[in-house]
Amino acid sequence: MRHSNSDNTKTQPATSLDDFAVSEEYSSAEPRRRRSRHARSSSAAYASNAGTVAARRGPLWQALGILAEILLTAAAICALYIVWQMWWTGVEAEQTQNETTKSVNWSDPAANGGDVKIAKAQEGEPPVQPENPKYGDLIAQVYIPRFGKQWHRNLVEGTTLEQINRHGLGHYQSSQMPGQIGNFALAGHRNGYGQPLGDVDKLQEGDPIIVRTQDYWYVYHYTRYEIVLPTDIWVIAPNPENSGVDPTKRMITMTTCEPKYSTPTHRWISYGELSYWAKVSDGVPKELSTTDSSGAVKFAISETPSVASRIGSLDKVVYMTLVAWAILFIAAAVAWRWPVMRAIRLGERRRPDASIYGTLLRLQPGVLPIRWLLLILLLFAAATALFQWTFPWAASNIPFLREMSNFVAVPE
Template sequence: MSPTHRRRRGAALVGVLGELLLTLGALLALFLVWQLWWTDVMADREQAGIIDGLEQEWGEVDERIAPRQDGPPPVPEIPGENMVWGKMHVPDFDRPTFPLAEGVSLEEVLNVKGAGHYPETALPGQVGNFSVAGHRNTYGRVFEDIARLEPGDPVVVETADAFYVYEVTESLIVQPQDVEVIAPTPGQPGVEPTEQMMTLTACHPMYSARERYIVHAEFAYWTDRDDGIPEALATGAGPSDSDASREGEER
């Protein structure tokens, strides 16, 4: 084989390799667009439809601030695995409202419906650890802003009958195998629960599943949905505002 022929053959191979790399680069770019953008578009549409359906089924909520209720909160009815049964409201999130379904299946819940309740954990308002998972990026990223939560911030669960208000107590980062964070007594498996707790779980860091970002919260109060919205969801009404309001009424 002559040197000229070898050079031509080498140039042809380089050309083919270059085309393959360009094709792979284009496919990777398309995959990233689908993963980081299109999955959000589709999930947002699905979740918006679910929220609209719940509002039509439950009826509108009066915007007046509902009084806090005494006594144990009602236990919500769970329609079945992978079914939506509530809404979550996190005022400090950029996307503050999203559906809540039963189960943590990626294909049936987290990728399409919103947040998912760990089936073996407590229900809202019950003694124990009501635990919820959600995506931090892609597929609607309902927990994208989970690292923004600070002690005292409200996390609210809405069902057909009631609002359940929790307040954040702490945040931590754990390994995926550290499942004791969703134990009935968080961090203490085997210990009988005495408090009404909530745990939120999401992948950490962003765009990685190497660790888990955990937020613990404790139950603060509940309100009857027929009475309006809880003060935690009233614009500009933080704990100090509501306390001041009650003090004024007492005077």
């Protein structure tokens, strides 16, 4: 008997379009399910590690943290003010004095490689120079070897803060000129603004005080000092030793503040008398000369400007720093964007505590070293702006800071 193949062959189920659709949906959903499982496992792992990460501090502690940052910032500003007062004001004064000396046509004692001649002491009546200076004019340059071979200061007409803050020393307009019979009186800061008279307490009897005008040297010698009240205006009278008697001596008087490092309640007055005068064209006074190993006579004073005084105005430094910050900021934003902010937003990092400087750091784009560099540039620009604009304004307009600036002149 012949059997049909259809009886022995198992019937295969037909693949319908619905079955294909289900299969396709399963295959496309599988990666999503895997990703979902991975996200859940990542969240679970972060949650499991949350116990090992320091919990976010409470509002009170965060407020105390911000207060601490504010206090530290205030302390840093005070420290910067002291640096500005005691150092940078001197740099600015040196800059101004260098510009002033370049603007006048005075001969340089060390022009020939430092080789000089000893100027002969002259006899007779000392010449008066300048005869009729105007307010702010350069009168002379002053040298005091006791203060060091780097020490020399300009002397301008007038003793207002406008003059002695930037121009070195100021000449009392009511007093005599160099070499004249009477009292050649000048004022200068003892602390800050280059502290031109910061070492008056080191002067010893007989120390030379040399005044150089355009054409003449006037060599005085130190005699004594006294401490007086700011209202004791007789110290700049023609005869400070006896203000009711006509003068017979050719004196020099230097006034500065006392004490040195606090509010100047008194004035330190240094006196000297003329020893001789000489011509600039003849050389330099022996008190300003030295001899090298070969026997050549050299000018003993170094007039090379300091490195800091060559920086110039700080406004350019502020602008250049901000430009550098902006360029780096844009480059970091393009290259890395804000990875920390993104991690916080995605829950990969806990939300940080409130912090002024922490927020500033997080707002900078890029990786951690770049963010720190950007923050340092911002802080440097801010500190430089304080030096250039804020501190000078504060010293001129805030009363107790104005007193700390050590105004040293006595009333004329």
